Amino acid sequence: MNRVEGRDKVTGRARYAFEYPAEDVAYVHPVQAAVTRGRILSVDATDALATPGVLAVLSCAEPPALGSREDAELALFQSDQVAYRGQLVAAVVARAPETAREAAEHGVRIGYDAEPHDVLLRADHPGLYTPEKVNPGMPAETRRGDVEAGFAEAAVTVDATYTTPTLHNNPMEPHATMAVWEENGDLTLYDSTQGAADDRDTIAEVLGLPPERVRVVAPHVGGGFGSKGTTRPNAILAALAARAAGRPVKLALTRQQMYDLTGYRTPTIQRVRLGADAEGRLTAISHEAVEQSSTLMEFAEQTAAPTRVMYAAPNRRTTHRLVRLDVPTPSWMRAPGECPGMFALESAMDELAVAAGIDPIELRIRNEPDVDPENDLPFSSRNLVACLREGARRFGWEGRDPRPGIRLDGRWLIGTGVAASTYPSRRMASTADATVEDGDFVIRIAAADIGTGARTVLTRIAAETLGTAPERVRVEVGDSALPRASLAGGSMGTASWGSAVVRACEALLKNGERGTADTTEDVEGDTGFSRHAFGAQFAEVRVDLDTGEVRVPRLLGVFAAGRILEPKLARSQFVGGMTMGMGMALMEQTIVDERDGGFLNHDLAQYHVAACADVQDIDAVWIEEEDPHLNPMGAKGVGEIGIVGTAAAVANAVHHATGRRVRDLPITPPKLVG
């Protein structure tokens, strides 16, 4: 099925947050902190206020009244303390965007008392501590057996440290909001968000309004990848600015501002230790992750979490330690935890395969667990081995010579690599409403379509449940006024919303007019199984002997993700994730300015994401998987697993091509020459 909103997107009719028309609209432009830690001593906005067309200036000189300051990233202008370079410290509202920007950049003078800062993550940082929980509420540490004894009895061991850099989500649509205060004091926000209902609740709480007086509208969102999963300062700033200016206000963060204000993936330092007997059976696994958060708030990424489910081993341990630095608060980025964690684990498995002289696919198959290795729960379904075998067949793995650095084609060294993927299959409670209007079916649910194809897949799910054609179903999403639904995140969208849509449609079939559903109870019953999607990724690389340039002529993903509901759209999700994973492997990194704080390469000219010429043959396929323990559709999410394992597959292929093991992403040319 083609995307139901496809026509709107190719004709320019699909409206994103910044694009709604409003009478007499004004624009707000942020002023960002010019020091990395310290105190604001003075705010002089005389020049800005004297600029024709300027309507208001906001800053901590006159803290706006808020209902809650609990989320320190959203408690705008409440404190004179600066927690990181680039933090919002003031803003100018003006009739024209050019005026707001010019006045913000030149008309507001802020005096600071700067203090020494600390922005660099190190494994020996004295401030490291173990958080109570890691995202999304998992234990920070797990232990089973005696890992030291397991390593002592091992015939082969790997002990290696892998590092991943700060990464930025960089959705193509900047974080944007238009805020409109109605005459009765209600607030409408057109906001680029991954969850209208949660966004509405957060905004209402921060502003001190009852939630029913706030409405968030977001039918089309230009990507988020986690960065629009939580409310961002742009939403609060637009609301405050609109209140101050007495008219609707629009705000789109600039690409540069997005780096400071919309979250990012924490850098990680991961030590992985593996011990195995002579046949490659793991005797011990240890995965220790070191990562950062801000001084404002704790966000602890679950980097070592995938190691808890991947391989059997009697002795095992995972740990997370965190240090609070003078940096923005990290947040969700596509597959938080699994993505950086599986780079480390799957690189280490490749190193173990090399050390033990065992084929890396065979090594993984030998360590396949019968049950979840940490909690002994049965897997609802687990087809990693099938993915590895099917991938090996399609990719032409058989007969691969494992010796590194021996295949030369002209000036190109050639290698192949494999890595596994995994991602949890969870769902959250949602509600939905199904009615018949003018003979057609209308489904209403405050789901979000951020490019995942949610609108389309829910149309299909509703049509199947109702026994009708998709053309007779209209699905409304992206509005907090619709029945409450969970956000688009954690690959939970289809499972969560689909469950509610199925139940609502079933109820409609029963009474013929209208059906509503609330899946709270269904979701509470989701116990008793370990639920995860799995996959295997295969990469072929060519490495230029002289320059160290890496090209990826082939990337293949084979996934086991339950029932695939919309093949065309699912494939786009898998391939999109793999494309981002290839960028992570080879080019993506945000460089922290150790001397001055903040990020150095905060734009798309210097933060490289994969471009069209970087992508050659990327393909994704899947195996048939029946899983009755998930949800009425039997579906696992597909939005994130595609990025999990790609970087390791590429790094393992680079090792096979060159004999060089790059443990520090991204694999840039200097790491391969000299």
Next chain:
Amino acid sequence: MAEMTLRVNGSVRELDVDPRTSLLDLLRERLGLTGTKKGCDHGQCGACTVLLDGRRANACLALAVACDGSEVTTVEGLGGAADGDEPHPLQTAFVERDAFQCGYCTPGQLCSAAGMLAERGPSAVTADLTDDPPLTPEEIRERMSGNLCRCGAYVNIVAAIQEAAR
């Protein structure tokens, strides 16, 4: 303010613009043509690509006043009908091939592809520089690399362009 004339998707507009206004902001904020997107405002992403006097250009890098007397085609006018009801073959192919996800880079990809298909001559990946090369996937990938897609729809974008070019 400066007076200027612009022909946009076939209709002539007489305008009074702030000399600081980019062509992109003029289209989006003044003319209500929000199909053209702003991804970076610095010529780094291609989301704002339009056809300016028939050639593809980043509207964020053009000052509106410098376009006085020019002809601009945006995604809204790509199909030739002002209401977008006659889709350009590229638009049809993008939908059929699922050449987008969030859709935010899409208008830029479409205008860029339309401009690219009208271009002649070799590119950086053409073996023979005296050649006017056939439109291989490699040529498309090279020529479309000014248009970033964070959703990672490149594989399908290339397939859609190939299909539309047939």
